[in-house]
Amino acid sequence: MLSLIAREIRDNLVGVTLPFIISAGTIGLMIYAFFWDIGDGVFVIPGLLMLLSFIAFCGLGAGQMYGDRANRVSALLATLAATRNRIFFARVVVGAVTVLAALVPVAVAVVFLLNLRLVHLEFHVRTILEVSVTTILVGFACYCIGLQVGWTTSKARLLFGIVLWTAVVTSIVWAKGFGPWTMLLLLLFIAATLVHAWHTFTSTSL
Numbered sequence: 001m002l003s004l005i006a007r008e009i010r011d012n013l014v015g016v017t018l019p020f021i022i023s024a025g026t027i028g029l030m031i032y033a034f035f036w037d038i039g040d041g042v043f044v045i046p047g048l049l050m051l052l053s054f055i056a057f058c059g060l061g062a063g064q065m066y067g068d069r070a071n072r073v074s075a076l077l078a079t080l081a082a083t084r085n086r087i088f089f090a091r092v093v094v095g096a097v098t099v100l101a102a103l104v105p106v107a108v109a110v111v112f113l114l115n116l117r118l119v120h121l122e123f124h125v126r127t128i129l130e131v132s133v134t135t136i137l138v139g140f141a142c143y144c145i146g147l148q149v150g151w152t153t154s155k156a157r158l159l160f161g162i163v164l165w166t167a168v169v170t171s172i173v174w175a176k177g178f179g180p181w182t183m184l185l186l187l188l189f190i191a192a193t194l195v196h197a198w199h200t201f202t203s204t205s206l
Contacts, residue, residue, distance in 0.1 A: 062161070085198075091147070137187065
């Protein structure tokens with residue numbers, strides 16, 4: 001399994017690395033905006049940049065699947081006794097770790113900056129937690145839908161699907177806000193998308 005995970009990282013190095021670059025840029029912008037006292041821009045500007053992270057997560061999932069069909073990766077790995085279930089699981093592990101490793105530092109930076117600005121930060125702990133968890137779930141939901149979108153041979157459909165479905169997933173938060181109900185809705189969306197992507201991947205002929 002570790003060898004499959006390592007291969008997924010090597011084969012999708014750009015897709016794995018891009019979210020970390022965006023995350024570092026987001027943290028840098030927040031720190032810059034905070035110390036230059038830009039006001040609400042301290043979180044608004046990086047928040048807009050975070051949308052690029054969601055697109056990048058979706059692109060990672062889509063790239064994993066699109067690259068599979070284009071290069072017949074699963075067909076090759078199947079000859080090496082790697083089952084398609086294990087291949088799919090390795091991809092999801094890489095995606096989940098990438099989402100967490102890219103977004104958790106941003107959440108930590110937000111808490112640190114809020115701690116410098118707010119006197120009684122403890123009164124906002126629940127809100128911060130809900131926003132952080134919801135954001136991570138949005139990122140993973142975008143990745144999961146990317147797994148489904150990427151199972152195509154059309155580049156046009158691939159690019160259109162990434163932009164469209166990223167907008168759909170983020171609109172859930174726009175409409176519902178942050179909170180337990182949004183988290184539940186995102187979890188159901190993730191579960192349904194993962195099951196559908198897994199079924200498509202394991203049942204389609206290579």
